Amino acid sequence: xxxxxxxxxxxxxxxxxxxxxxxxxxxxxxxxxxxxxxxxxxxxxxxxxxxxxxxxxxxxxxxxxxxxxxxxxxxxxxxxxxxxxxxxxxxxxxxxxxxxxxxxxxxxxxxxxxxxxxxxxxxxxxxxxxxxxxxxxxxxxxxxxxxxxxxxxxxxxxxxxxxxxxxxxxxxxxxxxxxxxxxxxxxxxxxxxxxxxxxxxxxxxxxxxxxxxxxxxxxxxxxxxxxxxxxxxxxxxxxxxxxxxxxxxxxxxxxxxxxxxxxxxxxxxxxxxxxxxxxxxxxxxxxxxxxxxxxxxxxxxxxxxxxxxxxxxxxxxxxxxxxxxxxxxxxxx
Numbered sequence: 001x002x003x004x005x006x007x008x009x010x011x012x013x014x015x016x017x018x019x020x021x022x023x024x025x026x027x028x029x030x031x032x033x034x035x036x037x038x039x040x041x042x043x044x045x046x047x048x049x050x051x052x053x054x055x056x057x058x059x060x061x062x063x064x065x066x067x068x069x070x071x072x073x074x075x076x077x078x079x080x081x082x083x084x085x086x087x088x089x090x091x092x093x094x095x096x097x098x099x100x101x102x103x104x105x106x107x108x109x110x111x112x113x114x115x116x117x118x119x120x121x122x123x124x125x126x127x128x129x130x131x132x133x134x135x136x137x138x139x140x141x142x143x144x145x146x147x148x149x150x151x152x153x154x155x156x157x158x159x160x161x162x163x164x165x166x167x168x169x170x171x172x173x174x175x176x177x178x179x180x181x182x183x184x185x186x187x188x189x190x191x192x193x194x195x196x197x198x199x200x201x202x203x204x205x206x207x208x209x210x211x212x213x214x215x216x217x218x219x220x221x222x223x224x225x226x227x228x229x230x231x232x233x234x235x236x237x238x239x240x241x242x243x244x245x246x247x248x249x250x251x252x253x254x255x256x257x258x259x260x261x262x263x264x265x266x267x268x269x270x271x272x273x274x275x276x277x278x279x280x281x282x283x284x285x286x287x288x289x290x291x292x293x294x295x296x297x298x299x300x301x302x303x304x305x306x307x308x309x310x311x312x313x314x315x316x317x318x319x320x321x322x323x324x325x326x327x328x329x330x331x332x333x
Contacts, residue, residue: 005112005113005329005330006108006110006111006112006113007111007112007113007114007115007322007325007326007329008020008103008106008108008111008113008114008115008322008325009114009115009116009159009318009319009321009322009325010099010102010103010114010115010116010318010321011116011117011156011159011317011318011321012036012095012098012099012102012116012117013036013156013185013186013187014036014089014185014186014187014188014209014211015035015036015185015186015187015209015210015211015235016033016034016035016036016186016314017033017034017035017036017069017098017101017102018031018032018033018314018315018317018318019031019032019033019102019105019106019318020032020318020319020321020322021105021106021107022106029319029322031315031318031319032105033071033314033315034069034070034071034073034101035071035073035074035232036094036098036186037069037073037074037228038067038068038069038073038094038097038098039067039068039069039073039074040065040066040067040068041059041066041067041068055068055070055072055073056070056071056072057069057070057071057072057073057101058070058101058104058105059141060097060100060101060104060140060141061100061139061140061141061142062093062096062097062100063093063096065093066141067093067094067097067101069097069098069100069101070101070105074228074229074232087121087122089187090118090122090126090129090130091129096133099134100138100140100141103138103140103146104140104141104144106146108146109144109145109146109147110146110147110149111146111147111148111149112149112150112329113149113150113151113152113325113328113329114134114148114150114151114152114325115151115152115153115154115159115321115322115324115325116130116134116151116152116153116154116321117153117154117155117156117158117159117317117318117321118130118153118154118155118156119155119156119185119187119188119190119205120155120156120157120188120190120191120192120199120203120204120205121188121190121204121205122205123153123155123199127153130151130153131151131153134148134151135148135149135150135151136148152324152325152328154321154324155190155192155199155203156183156185156190156317157181157182157183157190157191157192157287157317158181158192158194158199158320158324159316159317159318159319159320159321159324160181160183160285160287160288160310160312160316160317160320161174161179161181161192161194161285161287161310161320162320162323162324163310163311163312163316163317163319163320163323164285164287164308164310164311164316164320166320166323167310167311167312168311174282174283175196175197176196176197177195177282177283178193178194178195178280178281178282178283179193179194179195179281179282179283179284179285180192180193180275180278180281180283180284180285181193181194181284181285181286181287182271182284182285182286182287182291182294182298183286183287183288183317184209184210184264184267184286184288184290184291184293184294185209185210185288185290186209186210186211187207187209187211188205188206188207188208188209189205189206189207189208189209189267189268189270189271189294190204190205191203191204191205191271191274191275193275193281202274202275202276204271204274206267206270206271208263208264208266208267208270209267209290210235210238210289210290210293212263212267213238213260213263213264213290213293214231214234214235214238215231216259216260216262216263217234217253217256217257217259217260218230218231218234219259220256220259221246221251221256223246230246233245233246234253237253238289238290238293239289239290239314260293261296261297264293264294264297265297267294268294268297268298268300268301269301271301272301272302278302278304278305279304281302281305283308284298284302284305284306284307284308285307285308285309285310286298286307286308286309286310287309287310287313287316287317288313288314288316288317289313289314291309291310291313292309295307295309
């Protein structure tokens, strides 16, 4: 009997890095997410004689530097931490460190098929680079190595679309139709127009994702966009429903939403102008944790369509990558 192929998926975005750690006994994916932030490590230490918990991070080596990445990176005791918002992100040491951190968290030394994603705008230019970079023997931290036999790179929204189709039982029907998939990520607002599962030339990205919304609110609050902790707090308010606190007090962000909506409106206008005539689009599906914020403007742009929201929201892409990878590895696609 042929040994089952080991498939892993990583969705490394500008805002968060998401991965499928494995599958539980009931067949559900075990998911993990951490901020796409790196910190130069000075060594992880347990503080206060064991009274405080150790940070939830891992250390990796990249370019001769030891980095700390994970859920608690912003709490790193020393070193500089920041999010990288740049179209050449995937070529940076920070991206490589985040990838190695995600691989280390999978706790395996062998992967048959690793599925990754790219923003639509950079997909054609960068997919070969990602494959070349992550196929073969990957050195994680000097002691730990991972052998990756094959890398598959997908346009990011395709993962969420596949997961939406699988989770709603409509994949077989939708794959032969004309579908518009919208993904307001952290840096870019991506749209993918696919017909018969082929990406058309009207697919693209616009620099108008959630980071621009968050920065606009921070500026409206009068605190600027240079305080990473404050930006994370605004981020968590929208993605996790946490109350936004400033100076120890809960602050209502409603008065600051007009500036956020202006940013969203520009992004949606850029997308609808690029798409043009939408009369022959069969389905419009929204993905990502920012879908709810963008939904109102998208509905105005396509008044004759019912806009669907993918299940899984911010994890939809990585679950779709995993499912597609499993189909490919087992010869079903």
